[in-house]
Amino acid sequence: MADQIREEIRQYILTEFLPGEKASNLRDDTPLRTSGIIDSVGLLRLIDFIEGRFNIQVDAYEAGVENFDRIEDIASLIQKKRPAGA
Amino acid sequence: MAETSFPAANLCQYLEASAQRCSDRVAVVDPDGSSVTYRELNDRADRVAGFLLARGLQPGDRVGLVQPKGLTGVCAIFGILKARGAYVPVDSTAPPARIRSILDDCQVRAVFADPRCAEIAAGVETVVVTGKHAGPASQNLPQGAVAWEKVLENEPSRAELASRHPDDLAYILYTSGSTGIPKGVTLSHTNALSFVEWCSSVFNPDEHDRFSSHAPFHFDLSILDIYLPMKHGSTLYLISEELGKNPRKMAGFIASNRLTVWYSTPSILSLLAEFGNLKGYNFSHLRLVLFAGEVFPVKHLRNITRQWPSPTYFNLYGPTETNVCTYAHIPTPIAHDRTKPYPIGWPCSHCSALVADDDKEPVTAGEEGILYISGPSVFVGYWGRSEESATAFLERDGRRWYNTGDVVKQDPTDGFIYVGRRDRMVKRRGYRIELGDIESALYRHKQIREAAVVAIPDADAGVKILAYVTAPHDARPSMVDLKVFCSEALPAFMSPDAFLFQDSLPRTSTDKVDYQKLQKESTVKAESSKNID
Numbered sequence: 201m202a203d204q205i206r207e208e209i210r211q212y213i214l215t216e217f218l219p220g221e222k223a224s225n226l227r228d229d230t231p232l233r234t235s236g237i238i239d240s241v242g243l244l245r246l247i248d249f250i251e252g253r254f255n256i257q258v259d260a261y262e263a264g265v266e267n268f269d270r271i272e273d274i275a276s277l278i279q280k281k282r283p284a285g286a
Numbered sequence: 287m288a289e290t291s292f293p294a295a296n297l298c299q300y301l302e303a304s305a306q307r308c309s310d311r312v313a314v315v316d317p318d319g320s321s322v323t324y325r326e327l328n329d330r331a332d333r334v335a336g337f338l339l340a341r342g343l344q345p346g347d348r349v350g351l352v353q354p355k356g357l358t359g360v361c362a363i364f365g366i367l368k369a370r371g372a373y374v375p376v377d378s379t380a381p382p383a384r385i386r387s388i389l390d391d392c393q394v395r396a397v398f399a400d401p402r403c404a405e406i407a408a409g410v411e412t413v414v415v416t417g418k419h420a421g422p423a424s425q426n427l428p429q430g431a432v433a434w435e436k437v438l439e440n441e442p443s444r445a446e447l448a449s450r451h452p453d454d455l456a457y458i459l460y461t462s463g464s465t466g467i468p469k470g471v472t473l474s475h476t477n478a479l480s481f482v483e484w485c486s487s488v489f490n491p492d493e494h495d496r497f498s499s500h501a502p503f504h505f506d507l508s509i510l511d512i513y514l515p516m517k518h519g520s521t522l523y524l525i526s527e528e529l530g531k532n533p534r535k536m537a538g539f540i541a542s543n544r545l546t547v548w549y550s551t552p553s554i555l556s557l558l559a560e561f562g563n564l565k566g567y568n569f570s571h572l573r574l575v576l577f578a579g580e581v582f583p584v585k586h587l588r589n590i591t592r593q594w595p596s597p598t599y600f601n602l603y604g605p606t607e608t609n610v611c612t613y614a615h616i617p618t619p620i621a622h623d624r625t626k627p628y629p630i631g632w633p634c635s636h637c638s639a640l641v642a643d644d645d646k647e648p649v650t651a652g653e654e655g656i657l658y659i660s661g662p663s664v665f666v667g668y669w670g671r672s673e674e675s676a677t678a679f680l681e682r683d684g685r686r687w688y689n690t691g692d693v694v695k696q697d698p699t700d701g702f703i704y705v706g707r708r709d710r711m712v713k714r715r716g717y718r719i720e721l722g723d724i725e726s727a728l729y730r731h732k733q734i735r736e737a738a739v740v741a742i743p744d745a746d747a748g749v750k751i752l753a754y755v756t757a758p759h760d761a762r763p764s765m766v767d768l769k770v771f772c773s774e775a776l777p778a779f780m781s782p783d784a785f786l787f788q789d790s791l792p793r794t795s796t797d798k799v800d801y802q803k804l805q806k807e808s809t810v811k812a813e814s815s816k817n818i819d
Contacts, residue, residue: 219784221765230766236773236781237766240531241553241715244561260535 205254205275212249213271217242228272233265243268250274256281296450296475298367300482300517301328308493308519315543316357317526324519327361332442334365337432339443341412343395345370346455350389350397350407351503352376355524358416358434359503360512362398363457367475368444371395372455374470375503379527380777382406384468388460392470392669404428452476458669459506459606461718462780464710466726470669471606480636480662481609482513487635488613489547489574493519496543496571500525500550505716506606507578510549520547530554533562541567547574548597551716552582553748559590569594578602578610579716580748581627581704588620595619603630603704605690606718607665607678611637612702629700637661639702640687641694646680651696654705658687710801712741714749717779724753724782727775731768733757738791738799739782742808752808753782754791762787 210226217237218226232238238246246268247258256278267277294300304313305328315321322330338349349366351359351373359375366373376388378400385406389397396412397404404415405428413431427433456475460468491497497515499522501507515522523543529535537558540548548555555577558564575590575597582601591599599616614631633639641655642648649655658680665688667675680687693705710721721739728737736756744750757763763771765785772781792800 218765218769220786225764225766231770235766235770236778237769239778239781241557244533244557248561260532263532 202275202279205278206271208253209246209250209271209274212246213238216245226271228275229270231269232271233269238268246274250278254278254282294479294517295452296367296454297456297478297482297513298331298364298444298450300513301331301364304516304519311493311519312521313516313519314357314360315521315523317355317524317529320357322357322361327364329442330361330438331364331368332444333438333440334362335368335445336440336443337414337437338365338369338371338396338412339445340440341396343369343371345445345449347371347395348374348392348458350374350376350394350399350410352378352385352389352397352403352407353400353416354378354527355499355502356416356526357524358398360522360524362414362416363503363512367456370445370450370454372457372472374458374460375508376403376460377502377504377777378403381774384777388468388470391460391468392458398434401428404431450475452479455666459504461606462711462720462723464720464722466723469671469674472666472669473609474666477609477663477665478509478513481509481634482517484610484634484636484663485510485514486517489514489576491515491518491520491547495520495546497522497547498525498540498545498549499523500530500548500554501716502527505579506604506609507549507551507716509609510576533557533560537562537564537567540572541569544571546571547576548572549576549578551579552577552586553580553715555590556583556586559586559593564593570596572597575599576602578604580713583745583748584620584624584627585745587616587628588622588624591616591618591620601628601630603702604659605688605692607688608637608659608661608690609663610634611659611661611663612639614701627704629697629703630694632701633659634661634663636663638685640680640682641696641702642680646682651698654693654695656708657690657692657694657702659690660685660687664688712749712751714741714747714751715779717777719751719780721751724751724772724776724780727772727780728753728755728768730775731763731771733761733763736791736799738801738804740801740805740808742805742812744812747783750784750812751780751782753785754788754804755785756788756790 267273305324309325310323312321313324313327349371363373376385397407397410398414399407400417404413407413415427415431416434452475454475458470458472460470463469499511601614602610604611612630612633614629638660640658643655694702712719724739725737728734734755734757738754741749741751768785792803794800
C-alpha cells in the first residue's frame, strides 16, 4: 500500500516537475521543497492532486516542509489521514 | 512637456499630511496582526530619520532593506525618505551572492536587515537588525550592528522641508539583467508621485478603504500598495510571504479583514480562484481588483471574475522604468467563449505613448511596433550604467521616450494590444526575467558545456521556461541536480521548468545559437503534447 502511494506521487512529480528525468533519480528521500524541485505554486498543485486522488483534506498547517519535503513523508501523511479501511 | 507639479512634492508628505488629518486612524497592519496609527507611523519614521541623520546620511545615499515584509519595513522606508535617502528593497530570500551584489552595486551606506541578511550585509557602514530574533540584547547582534529597538529610541528628526526636492532619488528597484548581474532602476519622488496622483484620480480611494499589500517591496507593485493608502488615510494590510503563497488562508484574510482593494499579479489571482475555496467566504467589501505584471490567461481571469463578480477590474501595464503607464478596464462578466487576451489599454493621463518601427519612426495606428513611453513617471536611469541608460531612450520632439521593448499594436476601441517581445526578456509571476541571466547561472555548473534558455507561452502558467543544455554523455547531471543547482544560484521564479539535454545546440549561419529554431520546436512540441492530452 505504502509502496503504491509512493510510486503514484513519484510519477506525478516526474511528469509535472521533472519531465524527462529517470525515476531512479527521484528517491523517496530526495528533497523536494528545499531543493527547488517543487516551488510554492507546485506545492499547491501537488496538494490538489493528492486530495483528489487519495480523498483526503490537507490543512494549511500540514503543508510545511516537515510533511512535504520528501516523497516518504508525503506518503506517511496520506496514510495517516486516509479513513480506516480505505 | 507634461505637467510635473503635484499637491505633494515628496512622498513623505502623504504620510505627514495624513498624520495631521487623521492621526488616530490605523495606517498599517503588520502580518502578525499588530498595527500603528498614522501618528505612530509618522513618529517612528521620524525616529528612523533621526537615527540615519545622526549617522551622517547624506541626500541621495542608498539604504538597503533586506527583510521579510513587515511594519518595520514601512517605518524604515518613510524614515529613509524623510532623511532624504533612497531605499533599495532587496528580496531577502534570494541567494546570498545576489543580495550582496545588489548592496555592493549601489554602495549602500546603511542596511535594515533580518538577522540572516545582516550577516550577508556585514561590512556595510550601518547595519540595523530587525525581526523577532534580533531582540534588543546587543550580544545577539553581529559586530557593530544596531537593534531596531535602539533605532526607535532616537530623537525624532527629518530633513528640512525646504531642502526636500521632488527630483530627489526615492528608491532603486533591481531587475534581472541580461548578463547575469541585476540592474538598478532609479526612481525619483516625482516619478512615484505622478503615478500615485493618477491612481487617486482613477480609483478614488478614501479613508475607509482597506488596501492589500501582496507584492514584496522590491517589486514595483508595492509603490501603489504603500503610497496610495498613505495619501488617503486608508489602512494598509501587509501580507506576509508565507500567507501570500497560501490561497486558502489568503482568501480568509481578505474576507475577515474586509479588504476593499486588491492588487497583485494575475498568477496570485489565478491561485486564489483555483485553490482559495472562495465560495466559503463573504467578499462583499471588495470593490476594486487590480492586476499587473504579466498577461492574465483568459480562462483564469474568467474564473476569478465568476467567483468575485462585484468588484471593478483593471489591467495595469508598465515596466518598472515607467511604473503603470497604460490601463484597461475589464468589463465583467467575461463571455464564456472568449479566448482573446485583454488589451493593455490606453495611456494613463500622466503618460504619452508612441508606437515606432525598428527605425524609430512612428507607425500608423493598427500596425505593430515598439511601445515608447514619455511622462513624469519615467525613471531617471540605471544605477551606474550610463551607456545602458542612454540607449534606453529615444529623444523626439524635445522629450525622452523610454523604449519598453514591448511590441504592441493599437486597436481603435481597445487601445494597445500586447503582441510580444523582440528581445530575450520574459515575465513570469510578474517578475521580469532576462533569459541570458539564467544561462549565465547554468554556465557556472561544472558539467554544463552549453546552455540556451527559451520561453514558450502556456495556457496555465502564462509562460514556461525551458533550458536546452549540453554536457558530456558520461557526466550528465540529473534534472534533480540541475534543479538543486538553480535553487542555489537563482531566485525561485527564475528556475527553468524543464531541462532538455542535447548533443549540440542548433546554430545559425553566423554560428550563433539559433534561438528561433529552439523556440519554434519547443512550441510545436508543447502544442502536440497538449493535443494528445
